[in-house]
Amino acid sequence: MGGQFPRVSIGMPVYNGERYIEQAIESILAQTFSDFELIISDNASTDRTADICRIHAVRDRRIRYSRNETNIGYGRNQNLVAELSSGEYFMWAHHDDVRDPQCLERCVEILQKNPSIVLCYTYTRDIDETGQLLPRVDPPLNLHSVRARDRFRDIIRMDHICEPDFGLIRTSILKKTGLHGHYADSDRVFLAELTLYGPFHRIPEYLFFRRAHALQSTAQHSDRQGRTRWFDPTKLGKLVFPHFRQFREYLCVIGRVPLPWNEKVDCYASMMKWVHTNHRRLSADLTVATKDVLRPFVKALVN
Incomplete structure (x- = not known):
């Protein structure tokens, strides 16, 4: 050393x-x-x-x-x-x-x-x-x-x-x-x-x-929900919204890093474009969560 x-x-x-x-x-x-x-x-x-x-x-x-x-x-x-x-x-x-x-x-x-x-x-x-x-x-x-x-x-x-x-x-x-x-x-x-x-x-x-x-x-958990629960076992059995979480965390990062105001505005604008580009992923979060909520009721009806 x-x-x-x-x-x-x-x-x-x-x-x-x-x-x-x-x-x-x-x-x-x-x-x-x-x-x-x-x-x-x-x-x-x-x-x-x-x-x-x-x-x-x-x-x-x-x-x-x-x-x-x-x-x-x-x-x-x-x-x-x-x-x-x-x-x-x-x-x-x-x-x-x-x-x-x-x-x-x-x-x-x-x-x-x-x-x-x-x-x-x-x-x-x-x-x-x-x-x-x-x-x-x-x-x-x-x-x-x-x-x-x-x-x-x-x-x-x-x-x-x-x-x-x-x-x-x-x-x-x-x-x-x-x-x-x-x-x-x-x-x-x-x-x-x-x-x-x-x-x-x-x-x-x-x-x-x-x-x-x-x-x-990524091979064991092909979907974001599964990987999120792998990252944090306390999320097992809970609803997760990984793409919405990622969006929120990006905003937090921009907010806490000391940057000139014009750079911050440009970064926030990039996030608006990110939402547009990834709208299908965000929609998928809602779809998966809805299915998770309804699954027990559907199972009960079938049985």
Whole structure:
């Protein structure tokens, strides 16, 4: 370590990740930039995750492993690793993804040279369960713009997979945000808040590899309602309106980040366009909720 605290904190929330977590940990430990801590928060896994993590923690003092007594939900566990961090920069690392050995070093260099940049990330390639490359098309995002309204307008679009969420972030800015909310697609809201603090930088090299497999949340829960209840188990059996929630959270972000009034107005205008673009998704929230309310009555009539 270069000082009392590591330069970088890497947070890895995990639940039942025995199949991929060893490879994910090893890809972190193989980074050419070595001044980091790896914080692993095990969300009460029931498989071999704990044993794998403890073995690596004994071998490498940079690993801090902790285990929750009960499953606190994905969203809370995701935030926990950030709250436990102590580095100047922070990065999330999922238990099933891998990084090129130079990924961390390249991102640190960018943030050190450019104080105005809030987050640095790289090109992404998708891989399958065996590590083979998958086809992928990334839409262009204007997240490097000097204007907050341009960055906000693009990040709230629904046609990208939020890869900047796995970039290297200035902790001083990270701590100002609300982190990830306990609802589906809260990563979009989190990134939207970060864009209002400053530009992102994307390194034009494939240094991050995102794994696609049958056990990931989007495969297990194809609808927003299901993913929201996965994020926050307290929502089980309750009505949820994920797209309306997302709309409300975007408005809250605009309201709390210190911006010139004209930038705020432009961001609010972008939200009006967002409503128009996503009116079918908002309508679907109401339709699903109505069906959930009526289902017990229909079942009683049928029986």
